[in-house]
Amino acid sequence: MSIDDQTLTLRDCCSARAHEHAWETESAHRTSLGLLRYVHCAGCGTRRVDLQPHPEQPPAALSVAVPPPGADRSRAGGWVLSGSARE
Template sequence: MTVHHDLHSRPETPPAPGRTHEHAWLTESAHRTSTGLIRYVICPDCGSRRVDRQPHPQVPPAALSRAVSPP
């Protein structure tokens, strides 16, 4: 199963307004740069997106941007 397939097969149940949740970031796309792997990620539960950078394959990604919620 691909990430794309998984994103579109999950039910769309965003959290109620004013409620928070822990994002479960999934990579939509990625590309390599001289500073590491840049990942464009989405939370399938609420649709928020952000950009992460992973400097080395054995280091977890870190956020380069803040999470942006859908309109």
């Protein structure tokens, strides 16, 4: 990854339209490593997988955040759902 790529990534993450995700658990199951959680953001629909190794520890992301189906990342700062007024 070049410095320009890193700068663009930081700009996207820190734009005015970016938000702190409100992760909600859709489903979960126990594994030998801990509780595996499938979560989504209530605000934008982005999904990811988290692992909570111990009940007294917070979950940590195991995967990257994946946009909802039909989302277009071409606008800086947030997902835009194609054919929708949601921005």
